[in-house]
Amino acid sequence: MDSHFKKRVLLVTLTQIAILVLSFFFYKKITLLSYINISFYMTATFLLLSLLLYTIQSGFYDAIGKSFNLVFSKDRKRKFTEIPSLSEMVTIDKRPLFFHGLVTGLFMLISLVAYYV
Template identity: 60%
Template sequence: MKSRLKKKLIILSFTQIAIIIISYFYQHEISLLNYINISFLFTAGLLLFSLLLYTIHSGFYDAISRSFNLFFSKGGEKRNFEDIPRLSEMITVNEKPLLFHGLMNGLFMIIALLVYYF
């Protein structure tokens, strides 16, 4: 339990350091507004990717991916639609850590936004 929390905190600190480094290289200075802008991009990317993985795992794209696989399969052999693996079975990446890090980076961004406006 403690090792998972420690791992999450290490990854979260690396993302925060990456945001500060990118902010410095992007504008050649470290400011709160640059941190907020870069942090928004990180947060949006992590949350959108976790939502994409969630919809893939829910089976939303299974019929589409199987249809494309059946249509573009090469060779003279006849394949059944049921023999083609589902996309939700092939993609095994867990979306929960991405969602957690996206929400935590978003929380830090909102705190920085409140500090900036008040």
């Protein structure tokens, strides 16, 4: 088996264990409804973080980031073009967060179907 695939399976397993632990921590028991609730928050967190990284890396916040950097800089002779853009500085890969958000969301949807059927 590919080591990349093993790492993904391990991280999905750890995410599911974290959901069960958080379910027990917040609800004092592990039920299907508590699993659905916690996995919803985990899915939303993963997907929203991946979308935030996508918008940052697309250059949407570059002008705002450069402007704040220019205004709060101690060096007043600095030019706007010399300031590195935010999309160049944020190099985190958004695909793993998106993948884990989709997988966790899929497990949540399966649990929702099992709960209502």
